[in-house]
Amino acid sequence: MDEKGRRTSNTLLTDDEIDLRRGPWTVDEDLTLINYIATHGEGRWNTLALSAGLKRTGKSCRLRWLNYLRPDVRRGNITLEEQLLILELHSRWGNRWSKIAQYLPGRTDNEIKNYWRTRVQKHAKQLKCDVNSKQFKDAMRYLWMPRLVERIQAAATASVTTNNAYTSENNIKNNQIEVHNLKDKMGLIEPSLINNDFVGSYVMQQSHTPENSSTALSSSDSFGTQVSTKSDLTDYYSVPVSSNNNNATPADYYQPSQMSYSNCFPQGLDFQSLDPWNLQNGDSSDNFWNVESMLFLEQHLMNDNM
DNA sequence: AACACGACCAACCGCCCAGGT
């Protein structure tokens, strides 16, 4: 049954005849719906709408309840961990928003869908490649997702820094703990879905603490909407990736501009054009590459080509 | 201050499927 009519016992009524309301819900409507469901429970939405005296379609009531009024709906920014989960699960299931939402407690399919469309697809558009293309998926999997893990770890490290209660050694330990915590969170997913490539590939040496990185503590868009400057990044990459400078190796002094990974991508992908942090707007705040992620990327893609 | 633009998100739309009759 569509929105144009509602069939009762044996009469087809139009929207006009039953004066259906549309658009934003009022507080009174919300309270009516909440109270009715508290008393009678969910389900039979069309009947519910009529019985509750709401001049809404059953669909509208269901949507309002599931996406907004339900007590366990979680609101606020999508966290870094949630972003990582969304990217991973979408790479496996595609636009199965409700299925993805099952693994993000309190998040609705609508919210995840909105996140994907506003954040992820935006970047695909900026990169002038299709969001479903292999190139874009590779960029997500081998560039963005590892970076998200780094930021999750960095955020945890920063919180420790705030408490002024760590040493370099403890820092490394804390990062390891965070990785394990992340694995635990991934444990929400059936084990077969999280293979070694997923979490294992992100378990990189993350003992550094980019002190000038405001992104580490943010839970908002991790792809390039946050404010930073190129000079920040230059400074960032001019120091060893490892915070333990005594043990720094030449490989720790990674200089993004000196490396070309265009050959690593199959199908002649122009890597520069795919670099989400090399956009025309100059927003490169998400340029969090490190040596091991690059090596992993290279190795993985070479394996793909074998 | 006013306008334009983009980001975000709640809500709607239309299709599909499962279950009941």
Next chain:
DNA sequence: TACCTGGGCGGTTGGTCGTGT
């Protein structure tokens, strides 16, 4: 078995708000 209905899903739209000019 065909039809009807409710419910679920992914896609789309439009309003609101923040930001830049």
